Amino acid sequence: MSVLVFAENWDGNFKKSTFESVAYAAGLAQAAGGSVTAVVIGNVSADNLSSLGTYGATKVVHYDGADVNHQGVASIVAQAVQAAGAKYVVFNGTWKSKGAAPRLAIKLNAAIATEVVELPSSTAPFTVKKKTFSGKAFAHVELSSDVKIIVLSTNSYGVKENAVTAAVEKGSGSATEKDNSLQHVEYQKTSGKINLTEAELVVSAGRGMKGPENWGMVEQLAEALGAATACSKPVADIGWRPHHEHVGQTGIAVAPNLYIAIGISGAIQHLAGISSSKKIVVINTDPEAPFFKAADYGIVGDALQVVPKLTEAIKKLKG
Amino acid sequence: MKILVCISSVPDTTTKITFADGNTKFNTAGVQFVINPYDEFGLSRAMQLKETLGGNVTTITVGRADTEPVIRKALAIGADDAVRIDADPMDSLQVATEIANYAKDKGFDLIITGRESIDYNGGAVPGMLAELLGINSVSPCVKLDIDGTTATMQTLIDGGKEVVKSSLPLVAAAQKGMVEESELRIPNMRGIMAARTKPLAVVPGAAAGNAKFKTFDLPAPKAACKMVSADNVEELVHLLHTEAKVI
Numbered sequence: 280m281s282v283l284v285f286a287e288n289w290d291g292n293f294k295k296s297t298f299e300s301v302a303y304a305a306g307l308a309q310a311a312g313g314s315v316t317a318v319v320i321g322n323v324s325a326d327n328l329s330s331l332g333t334y335g336a337t338k339v340v341h342y343d344g345a346d347v348n349h350q351g352v353a354s355i356v357a358q359a360v361q362a363a364g365a366k367y368v369v370f371n372g373t374w375k376s377k378g379a380a381p382r383l384a385i386k387l388n389a390a391i392a393t394e395v396v397e398l399p400s401s402t403a404p405f406t407v408k409k410k411t412f413s414g415k416a417f418a419h420v421e422l423s424s425d426v427k428i429i430v431l432s433t434n435s436y437g438v439k440e441n442a443v444t445a446a447v448e449k450g451s452g453s454a455t456e457k458d459n460s461l462q463h464v465e466y467q468k469t470s471g472k473i474n475l476t477e478a479e480l481v482v483s484a485g486r487g488m489k490g491p492e493n494w495g496m497v498e499q500l501a502e503a504l505g506a507a508t509a510c511s512k513p514v515a516d517i518g519w520r521p522h523h524e525h526v527g528q529t530g531i532a533v534a535p536n537l538y539i540a541i542g543i544s545g546a547i548q549h550l551a552g553i554s555s556s557k558k559i560v561v562i563n564t565d566p567e568a569p570f571f572k573a574a575d576y577g578i579v580g581d582a583l584q585v586v587p588k589l590t591e592a593i594k595k596l597k598g
Numbered sequence: 599m600k601i602l603v604c605i606s607s608v609p610d611t612t613t614k615i616t617f618a619d620g621n622t623k624f625n626t627a628g629v630q631f632v633i634n635p636y637d638e639f640g641l642s643r644a645m646q647l648k649e650t651l652g653g654n655v656t657t658i659t660v661g662r663a664d665t666e667p668v669i670r671k672a673l674a675i676g677a678d679d680a681v682r683i684d685a686d687p688m689d690s691l692q693v694a695t696e697i698a699n700y701a702k703d704k705g706f707d708l709i710i711t712g713r714e715s716i717d718y719n720g721g722a723v724p725g726m727l728a729e730l731l732g733i734n735s736v737s738p739c740v741k742l743d744i745d746g747t748t749a750t751m752q753t754l755i756d757g758g759k760e761v762v763k764s765s766l767p768l769v770a771a772a773q774k775g776m777v778e779e780s781e782l783r784i785p786n787m788r789g790i791m792a793a794r795t796k797p798l799a800v801v802p803g804a805a806a807g808n809a810k811f812k813t814f815d816l817p818a819p820k821a822a823c824k825m826v827s828a829d830n831v832e833e834l835v836h837l838l839h840t841e842a843k844v845i
Binding site for chain 1: 609611612613614615617624635636689690691694716717718719720721722723724725726728729730732734735736737738750752753754755756757758759760761762763764765773774775779807808809810811812813814815816817820821823824825826827828831832834835837838839842844845
């Protein structure tokens with residue numbers, strides 16, 4: 280019984296979220312029995328393809344050629360599932376995967392669980408834990424179809440090594456004309472920034488910063504840590520920060536090892552988006568701010584005073 | 599321009615989540631239900647498109663009669679008519695199948711959904727619906743412009759945005775950006791009065807799903823927060839390094 284995983288790449292390179300999904304597939308194969316086949320689409324070097332063995336893929340099926348959109352991914356993965364006779368399909372939690380997986384579910388008549396945070400608690404019946412209510416709660420979902428699809432919540436399972444030798448083979452199959460009728464026009468990439476969803480460290484700030492002109496110190500702290508920057512909803516709404524940095528119930532959900540919240544009161548909607556963070560630091564002038572109840576470490580103080588000192592202390596630690 | 603907007607009735611974003619019946623059900627007692635925030639961005643864009651291109655906006659909701667206040671709110675915002683598929687929404691497949699069954703022979707040019715619902719966070723309905731109907735889908739869709747029979751859209755990729763084009767019909771899954779927060783439509787008194795008499799068709803549900811929500815639980819409560827003096831940030835850095843081991 281084979282587990283198939285879609286191993287997404289960006290211009291030929293894998294990211295942490297790819298390795299996380301391969302590692303999850305290996306854990307699932309161990310629990311359910313079977314081995315892991317990774318599906319890779321696009322121009323990827325032989326070295327990169329075989330590197331998936333580090334995380335437990337014994338077979339890598341490579342569909343060489345141009346990159347495809349989410350609709351093309353669904354078509355190609357459907358062919359790969361049928362060729363491998365796979366019973367489980369694992370996706371990482373990226374936009375492309377989240378787009379492809381529901382289409383694949385219809386093509387294969389497969390049940391799907393998204394925002395999955397753990398390996399199944401039971402394989403018969405097949406039950407997995409997923410985020411619900413935008414991170415405020417979890418649900419245990421039972422999938423009752425022959426083929427089952429799992430889409431991970433990024434940073435929840437973690438990257439675990441499980442080194443095996445990966446045999447690479449060529450896949451035959453391609454996206455359909457219909458898939459390609461969704462035409463690519465251009466990419467507008469935000470360069471040089473650490474991807475917020477994948478980030479291990481996040482520095483986030485809100486209205487306590489008093490104005491957009493004070494964000495330099497937030498960015499300096501993030502730089503000293505090697506962290507991604509984020510913000511609260513009010514700050515994105517009034518245009519101090521770009522929308523894509525908005526973390527919370529209707530923004531981006533993050534699950535870093537460390538989330539530092541500066542001048543954010545901790546409204547329930549914001550907490551929903553950050554509740555999966557492993558450790559939380561809160562810096563706020565108001566000792567009654569609700570965020571302290573969700574925090575591991577707290578400092579009561581003015582962000583404009585505390586943040587530069589914190590940056591210095593971190594630089595000192597890192598030497 | 600014939601537009602179908604899918605509306606989910608969800609707990610207000612400020613809701614404190616609890617469960618009932620041995621953690622098998624969401625506890626709706628005292629909960630205020632609202633239009634799913636992502637759907638609201640989509641509905642507001644649909645109204646703008648109707649105003650510039652002409653046409654008709656229909657909403658569709660899979661739910662029981664208790665979702666009607668939310669449906670009436672969508673009508674008060676400006677939708678022309680509404681459909682309620684009378685069934686308990688159980689999973690993404692069932693909801694997508696109901697909507698596809700309704701939409702397949704109605705000739706909609708555009709179907710707008712939210713990126714996901716903020717209760718069960720499946721995010722699967724837009725893609726499933728499009729696959730069932732054999733049309734393109736874009737999720738999340740953070741910009742949507744229509745020129746004749748072509749839609750130009752922006753979607754998110756990991757590390758930026760992508761501009762894509764598609765012929766109609768298609769499914770666009772809204773989030774902030776499709777309209778801005780400031781462009782969200784709020785029902786006025788005239789709209790609320792008009793909504794009372796706008797057509798709301800009730801269609802019996804028939805579709806089945808294949809995923810079951812068995813039980814729920816809440817995140818484990820946090821231990822007490824360790825306070826550090828603002829004059830001693832070195833102590834915080836030390837704790838993060840040696841105790842929490844995150845830096």
